[in-house]
Amino acid sequence: MHVIELGRDVMELNRNLAEQNKKILDGHGVFAVDILGAIGSGKTSLIEILAGKLSEFRVAAIAGDVVSDLDSGRLNAAGIPSVGVNTGRECHLDAHLVKRAFDKLSLDEIDILFIENVGNLICPVDFELGSHKRITVVSVSEGDDTVEKHPMIFVTSDAAVINKIDIADAVDASPQKMRDDALKLNSRLSVFLTSIKTGEGLDDVVNWIRDAKENQVE
Amino acid sequence: MHVIELGRDVMELNRNLAEQNKKILDGHGVFAVDILGAIGSGKTSLIEILAGKLSEFRVAAIAGDVVSDLDSGRLNAAGIPSVGVNTGRECHLDAHLVKRAFDKLSLDEIDILFIENVGNLICPVDFELGSHKRITVVSVSEGDDTVEKHPMIFVTSDAAVINKIDIADAVDASPQKMRDDALKLNSRLSVFLTSIKTGEGLDDVVNWIRDAKENQVE
Numbered sequence: 001m002h003v004i005e006l007g008r009d010v011m012e013l014n015r016n017l018a019e020q021n022k023k024i025l026d027g028h029g030v031f032a033v034d035i036l037g038a039i040g041s042g043k044t045s046l047i048e049i050l051a052g053k054l055s056e057f058r059v060a061a062i063a064g065d066v067v068s069d070l071d072s073g074r075l076n077a078a079g080i081p082s083v084g085v086n087t088g089r090e091c092h093l094d095a096h097l098v099k100r101a102f103d104k105l106s107l108d109e110i111d112i113l114f115i116e117n118v119g120n121l122i123c124p125v126d127f128e129l130g131s132h133k134r135i136t137v138v139s140v141s142e143g144d145d146t147v148e149k150h151p152m153i154f155v156t157s158d159a160a161v162i163n164k165i166d167i168a169d170a171v172d173a174s175p176q177k178m179r180d181d182a183l184k185l186n187s188r189l190s191v192f193l194t195s196i197k198t199g200e201g202l203d204d205v206v207n208w209i210r211d212a213k214e215n216q217v218e
Numbered sequence: 219m220h221v222i223e224l225g226r227d228v229m230e231l232n233r234n235l236a237e238q239n240k241k242i243l244d245g246h247g248v249f250a251v252d253i254l255g256a257i258g259s260g261k262t263s264l265i266e267i268l269a270g271k272l273s274e275f276r277v278a279a280i281a282g283d284v285v286s287d288l289d290s291g292r293l294n295a296a297g298i299p300s301v302g303v304n305t306g307r308e309c310h311l312d313a314h315l316v317k318r319a320f321d322k323l324s325l326d327e328i329d330i331l332f333i334e335n336v337g338n339l340i341c342p343v344d345f346e347l348g349s350h351k352r353i354t355v356v357s358v359s360e361g362d363d364t365v366e367k368h369p370m371i372f373v374t375s376d377a378a379v380i381n382k383i384d385i386a387d388a389v390d391a392s393p394q395k396m397r398d399d400a401l402k403l404n405s406r407l408s409v410f411l412t413s414i415k416t417g418e419g420l421d422d423v424v425n426w427i428r429d430a431k432e433n434q435v436e
Contacts, residue, residue, distance in 0.1 A: 040357070149286050149337075
């Protein structure tokens with residue numbers, strides 16, 4: 001029982017730090033987008049593509065990984081200034097880790113910051129990081145019941161990207177069911193059906209981010 | 219810091235409960251196998267298939283899910299007596315939850331018990347449940363860097379099932395790289411390359427479980 005109580009304290013501390021993070025970001029004119037999603041949903045690839053298409057902005061990234069720096073390495077190789085954050089045995093980033101990553105970035109030289117969380121749909125839910133928007137990426141290869149199995153992450157997200165629709169038939173999944181499930185959970189959600197392989201749907205995600213960035217109060 | 223200390227207590231308590239669970243299982247002649255893996259890796263489908271092929275045994279299952287009972291429902295529909303366990307916001311089963319699930323099963327009428335954990339490769343690592351073997355399932359659709367990104371789960375597993383090899387080309391993944399990575403992390407690991415769709419490799423998994431069951435000390 002005391003674990004749960006302690007959990008509340010940790011969560012409140014995190015929320016306060018997340019608010020501080022947001023103020024720091026706003027102070028530097030940085031628009032931050034969380035990218036959540038399971039292992040292999042396509043988070044890193046999506047950031048690579050979005051950064052390429054948002055070429056009028058200076059894009060950077062923070063990439064959370066349990067032990068490796070594979071994701072930040074990939075992003076740096078793709079020309080996106082990136083900081084890797086190892087969470088050790090924790091299955092999510094938290095506001096404190098993100099704040100520490102800010103110190104390794106030149107915030108004044110960033111317009112859009114992607115924060116890629118650790119790959120799963122459970123732990124990151126409660127840990128706000130201070131970003132302006134939260135996007136959850138799910139791949140059809142996770143099974144088309146993955147949305148209904150993980151309601152909280154869709155309730156707390158602003159957009160859902162249903163990815164790898166090019167292999168939907170091969171894995172017997174219905175992207176439409178996934179979209180319907182997501183909207184049932186959160187009618188305010190923007191839902192995009194995408195394929196990084198064919199490019200389908202990606203421009204809609206880009207436009208959504210562009211609009212949200214323009215609406216950022218500075 | 220006190221979170222980590224508390225974490226140690228929780229872990230030790232869990233280990234003790236896991237040992238009790240194992241004694242209970244051995245007392246009833248039940249051979250238990252943990253099935254770990256990310257969302258959509260194919261855990262539930264694998265259990266369905268294995269249960270069908272292990273038809274000389276009475277098979278049952280415990281299925282962990284965050285909020286739903288979709289997985290236990292699927293298994294029950296497939297004729298496998300199953301108990302669903304909701305973990306709420308926790309991202310793993312623990313020995314206490316599994317012990318409670320025992321009460322809903324007729325252990326005397328079970329030869330092999332599959333325990334399907336919550337879908338991710340991080341949180342379940344440290345929480346032993348009292349099973350005899352631990353199998354981790356990864357899908358090639360998670361990306362062929364998923365093994366090296368999650369070393370601890372392969373270090374603590376007895377077998378790794380690299381699944382969905384039929385779509386390896388479609389998702390640009392190398393199952394061989396995944397196997398090599400797994401064996402580099404844990405040379406004692408039994409590694410199987412499988413496709414639930416084509417049936418490839420599944421008999422090898424079945425034989426491995428059959429052998430392990432026969433070696434159970436009762």
